[in-house]
Structures are given as structure tokens and as C-alpha cells.
Amino acid sequence: MKVQAANNKAVKKQTSIVQKLKKDWLIYLLLLPALLITLVFCYFPLPGILITFQEYDIFLGPIHSPWIGFDNIKAIFELPDITKALSNTVVLFFISLIVGFPVPIILALLLNEVKLKLFKRTVQTLTYLPHFLSWISVIGIAYTMYSMYGPINDMRVSMLGSDAERILFMAKQGFFIPNILMLSLWKEMGWGTIIYLAAISGINPELYEAAGIDGAGKFQQAMRITIPGIMPTAMILLILSMSGLLNSNFELVFGLQNSFIDYDVLSTLVYKFGIQQAHYSLATAVGFIQGVVAFVLLIVVNFITKKISSISIW
Template identity: 40%
Template sequence: MDVKPEKAPSNLEVVKKKKSFWKTMKNQKILYLMSIPVVIWVFIFNYLPVWGWTMAFQNFRPGRAITEQEWVGFEHFIQLFQDDHFYLVLRNTIAMSVMLLIAGFAIPILFAVLLNELKDSLFKRSVQTISYLPHFVSWVVVAGIVTKMLSTDGGIVNDILVGLNLIDRPIQFMAQGELFWGIVTLADVWKEMGWNSIIFLAAMAGIDPQLYEAARVDGAGRWRRIWHITLPGIRPTIMVILILSIGSMISIGFERQLLLGNSLVREYSEVLELYALNYGIGMGRYSYGTAIGIFNSIVSITLLLLANGIFKRLTKTSVM
């Protein structure tokens, strides 16, 4: 059976498409005008700085013109991958990224589902407001609160554990490296759980209430309604947020690690961005720090494309 080749679009169809585009643009000119400031902002702060990546291929010296810089090719990347400390930092970054992804993604969904099931509107709004507040508190304050709570001198956590006879003496939580990843994860969940649940609550608000009524008439209990109506109803939102979270998984920042870490747990607290800050900008090695940033960005883009491709194939959900 012969397969006929697809017919190429005629010149008339191309002209019609162009006319349709300009017609749409004319009809929606206000929307296009409103988007101009956003486009300018994105270009200045997201695309224009990419020019600075050229520093990674130079022995950059401040004060010199770009034509006066010494080009060294991939020398800084070779140094990066030959540095044993880099792999230790990469281990910490991946470990904390995975823990933050799992806990910081699953717990807000669970919290949103539980809030959605509350019938008392006053109590529901109160819980929502209280859960949002930590998001607006700086990490400097949060780090101080966490450090005080885990302190061996009057820390509430140690006082409770000793009072319940679970331990004989206070534990120095902030001095044990193997506990640092868990401390950072719990602190982040406490701070961002309420804020991250907003988008899931908004998605639940769009579910048709008649579905719940029909399920209730058919004898479905609360857990059945959650499993068969609520979760499937917000599945597209969950997939999109998960894809974006995987894409930014390795870019976890450094504020939490810098503020909660100390010299005793440095082997567990240092992450890629903190490594770039200390061994790049801190030591005046701007080219080396830029190479670390490029590696971070490439890994993030790769993870985003892989996650998007896999979920697009499996669930027909995509962010691109």
C-alpha cells in the first residue's frame, strides 16, 4: 500500500496564517502591550546575564575589557571535575535535593487535601493563615529559631526527649553531620508547607461539587472520595508542579545551608551554590565560580527536559 506524502502548505495558506496572526495581535493589542514590561524584565534579568558565561572560558580579571581577557577554553571545567571536594559537594546537593523534593512536594499535597476536607470555614481559614506565615519569615530568623529549638541549653526538643526518658542527655543536633540533611528538610517543610499548598487548594476548588454528591449518594466514604475524585481532579496540577520541581531540583540555593551549617558539619552542609560562593567569588576566582554555575544550569535544564519528556509520554502532561 502506497503512502502518500504530506501535502506542503500552499502560499495561500501561509498568507492566511500570517493574516490571522496579525489580526489576532490587533484584536488583543492591549494584552500584548501589558506583556511588554514582563518581556523586558525577563530579557534583562534572565537572558542578558547569560553573556557572563564567557567568563568561564577565560582567566577573568576585573577591570579589563573582554578583548584583553585571556581565553583558556575548558581549563576551569577540567579543574572542577578533578577536584575531589566538588564530588563531596555534589553528593550533598543531590541528597538534600531529593529529600526536599520528596518531602516538600508530598507534604503540601497532603496538607491541602486535609484542609479541603475541613467543614468549619473559620477554623479552616485560621489554619491556612497560620500555615502561610512562616513563608514570609526570612531564613535568618528561621535558622535562629531552629538552632534555639535544637540547642542543648534550654532547647525545647531536648527538653521533651529528656522529659520522656527517651534519651539520657541532650543531643547536640547541630554538631552531627549525619543529622544535618534531615534538619534542613524539616525546617524547609515547616517554612514552605502552607505556601506551597495554595496552588493545590486552588486546583481542588475547581473540582465539580456534583462529583462529590454523586459519590456520596453511591455510598463512597471520605477516603474513597479523596482517592477517586480529589486526587484525580488535581493530577494535572500535580504533574506540572512535579516536572518544574525536578527541573529546579539541583538549584536549591545556599541560604539554609549557610545559616544552619557550621564548621562541625561542613562535610554535609556545603552545596554547589555555596561551593561557588566560597571557592569562586570568595577567593576571587570568578571564572571558576562561573564554571560551577554553568554546570548547575546545564544539569537543571537536562533534568527539566528529561522529566518533561517522560511525563509527556506517560501522562500526556507537559510544561513545554
């Protein structure tokens, strides 16, 4: 009887899945390209992790290349540049997190209080449009703005006089991290703002009405209602972002490098080992370390936030 009941339950489950597919087939069809892209670029390459434990030869392939155990991982930690690249990666991540995480929240709180819909939509559009630009385009805009005879230098000269020295900002090591922060904020803060505005729209409006009757001002309503209301969304985004501790924005960092700037992160080391020097095993080993650390961090941070605030991604 138990076996028959289990079989009936399985049949019903399969039937319900088939019914859902038939009912919403168009939605699943639209989802199919994204699913295929994810499979091709995220899951199909996973067997390549085995190259980490091989002395990979492109002519022998992964099957016939000799196995060397953890020698590649040991070699990574013996490289003279690894300590500097690792510290640069961690420092850049935490600076970006401290500066970049609260900005979309603040912008969403400010836009939420704007009553003029035309102005609100215009600001939203102008702030999230850069998200759809490629990083190469953003870097090109930055080089144009900061060039010797670009708008920034022209403004300095007009303000300080014709004797003011023109600065080549993109060749100054001290401007490298500020440039990364400013470009990252400009490109991504609008997209993050949309997520938080969507979370704010899900808050019950009656809470604001009750707070207004009790004499609470806009600031108090934001602190007591809005911020707690979007906290689950903020915590989930924070958990997901922590997994990127060792995964810096390769396109931005690499694109801003030049003959005057020497700033390596782990992602640029992967490029140098894998593409420039054809040391595929070392490049894969660095990527493997990044993936393991990201996975462990995701689990740890999720566990901590679940214990503290009962908010987690699973």
C-alpha cells in the first residue's frame, strides 16, 4: 500500500509539472535562451577544473595530460606577485562594498520621497541606463573625460587660470582606486536602486499613514518603516556580494591599467597566466581557489545572517 501511495504521489507530481509546462509554455520558452547560456558558459566548462591538478598540455588535452596533484596550487602561493595581488583584490572589494553598497539604498530612499513622477522617472532612467553600457565603453568615456585636454582638465584650467598644470589622471597611481569606485558607482547604482525601489513598493502604505497620524516625520518613517522593510532584500544582496571577495571586476581593472599603472588582482593574474603566458594549469588553479573561497564565504555569511536576522538565501 505504501509503495502504491508513493507511486501515485510521484505520478501526480509529474502530471502537475507537465500541466504547468503546458499552461505556461510561452514563459518557459522565453526562459530557454537564458537557461542555455547559463548551461553553456557556467556548467559545461566545470570539468575543466581538473586542469588544476594536471600539468596541462594543449596538444595532449585533459585526458592525456599528466596528473601532478596539488602542485599547481602550491606554486600559486609561492609566486612573488600573489601576496600583492591578493591584498589588492581584498582591499578593492571591501572599499567597493563600503562605498557602493549604501549608495543605491540612499538613492532609492530619496527617489521614494519624490512626488513629481516625471522627475522621478527621468532620474531613474538616467541612473540605470549606464548599466547597459559595456565596461569597454565606460572605460573609453573615462579616458576621454580625464585626458590631458578633456573636459575635466579644461574645467580645472578655466577655474585656476591658464597657468594651471594639466594632469594626466589616468597615469596617476593614486587615482586608480578612486576611478574604479566612481565608474562602478556611475554604472551600477541605478540598477541597484531599481531593486530597492521595488522592495519599497511592497511595503504596506497603511504603515506610513499610521505613522503620519502618530506624528512621525519623513526621516522617522524611513528609519522605522522603509529601511526595516527593505532589509531582507539588502541582506540577500549583501550575502551574494560577499561571495565575490576574490573576484574583482576584471574588465574594469584590466581596462584602466596602462604603462604607468601597476595594479594586479587575482583576475588579472588569471589573464596573464592563461592568455599571455599559456600556463593554463596555473590560471585554472587561481580560478579554482577563487571559486572555493567564494563558495565557503557564501555559506558562512549566509549562516551568520540567518542566525542574527533570520534572513538567508536558503
